[in-house]
Amino acid sequence: MEPPELRRAVEAARATAAELGLETDDVTVIHNSDRVVLRLLPCDVLLRVAPPGHLADSEFEVEVARALATTDAPVAELDPRVPPKVHVRDTFAISLWTYYEPLGTDITPPAYATAFLRHHAALRHTDLNAPHFTDRVTAALRVVNDADQSPDLPPADRRFLADTLTALSAEISTGGAPDQLLHGEPHPGNLLNTTTGPLFVDLATCCRGPIEFDLAHAPEEVAEHYPGADQPLINRCRALNWAMFSAWRWREADQMPDRAHWRAEGLNKVRTALDRCRRD
Incomplete structure (x- = not known):
């Protein structure tokens, strides 16, 4: 996202986390592309924020994650502290995921x-x-x-x-x-x-x-x-x-x-x- 859109996305993420009772003092941009991925601390949650027009895609992603949660699929999980759904704020589609600390080494x-x-x-x-x-x-x-x-x-x-x-x-x-x-x-x-x-x-x-x-x-x-x-x-x-x-x-x-x-x-x-x- 370009800087103005990114700022709006971060504010929407903060507001969503606060509404769900997740304490947020710091936001780190993990990835910025056509969507943005944010880590919020100290609640330590990962938020995927999609721009306007991508609500259906975000809802489908949550559906896939829920379907795979009972399998052996090596996939990231939704955050278990909040309902498994997509939240909409300021036209952004926001989903909450478990944060995994990266190892910092390449996958062979x-x-x-x-x-x-x-x-x-x-x-x-x-x-x-x-x-x-x-x-x-x-x-x-x-x-x-x-x-x-x-x-x-x-x-x-x-x-x-x-x-x-x-x-x-x-x-x-x-x-x-x-x-x-x-x-x-x-x-x-x-x-x-x-x-x-x-x-x-x-x-x-x-x-x-x-x-x-x-x-x-x-x-x-x-x-x-x-x-x-x-x-x-x-x-x-x-x-x-x-x-x-x-x-x-x-x-x-x-x-x-x-x-x-x-x-x-x-x-x-x-x-x-x-x-x-x-x-x-």
Whole structure:
């Protein structure tokens, strides 16, 4: 979030915590992107604050967390001191989570793959009504194809992203790989290394698709430790993921900091990933 929006988000978080009886003397910004993650002390709670228009996503994330709470899934838990729900204040959607102290060390590829295997196994036994990954591609295409939503996107790049999203989505979804429930965006920033082991966060992206769609978000070495992973399919999914990432950055309403950098870098990442697919 940009500074003015971030200040409003912090105040909304403080007010929500106070209303729930959680003492707050200090707020630390843990992560700032299109959403913001805050740690409040001394109550020691983690708040995920989503901007206006994301209430449904936040409610779905809480639903996923509640569904996985009774499984062996390696995921962060909601804060048990407050009701498991989303609070709305000043148009922000706010959910409260357990804070986990990070270990400060990198997660090894074998440990990353083991977390994936446990998470995917738990999701296979979870009855959740989640969108297909192609629904997310369709949403990205709406942004790319609508100049009112992405007015700064140059015409050549608009055609490039639209063609890439359309072609890769069709190729992956008709390639014969089985679908299952997935995390959706399990990149390294969404896997915490904690004293209780690696834990996935940011559960609002849960969707259906091949496991390679998840693996494409992780460092390349992780797939070597995931039995049966299809590397060429992972490469195609990686290109698709970068194309969607790039589409979001060109939204006029996008709140990611340093957006100009990521607009250019996103397009570069798409082209690099497509070159890898061609070599396959």
